[in-house]
Amino acid sequence: MINTQLLQDFGKQLSELLAHSPARDIERNARALFGSMASRMDLVSREEFEVQRSLLQRASERLAALEARVAELEARKP
Known part of the structure; x- marks a missing residue:
């Protein structure tokens, strides 16, 4: 043993x-x-990278929504 x-x-x-x-x-x-x-x-640390990626994704989503809204308003214009 x-x-x-x-x-x-x-x-x-x-x-x-x-x-x-x-x-x-x-x-x-x-x-x-x-x-x-x-x-x-x-x-940068992984945590900092993930935070920035999340912020960028939210900003991109908001920008897409605003672009769609502007296009809708322009389409209504006589």
Whole structure:
């Protein structure tokens, strides 16, 4: 039978080793680089995008209704 405590200790030691390894520094630097690039690209969050998309859809629907109303009023004009 596998000793679960032994596996847990091994996992803990491996995590600690990776946390202090150069790979962790590389990961941190890569995240900082990509974060910097994203901020320069002026990206928006998914939530902000969805809000703006919803507002645009409502504005488009209202514009279509107003255009239909104007066309109706112009058609009535003698």
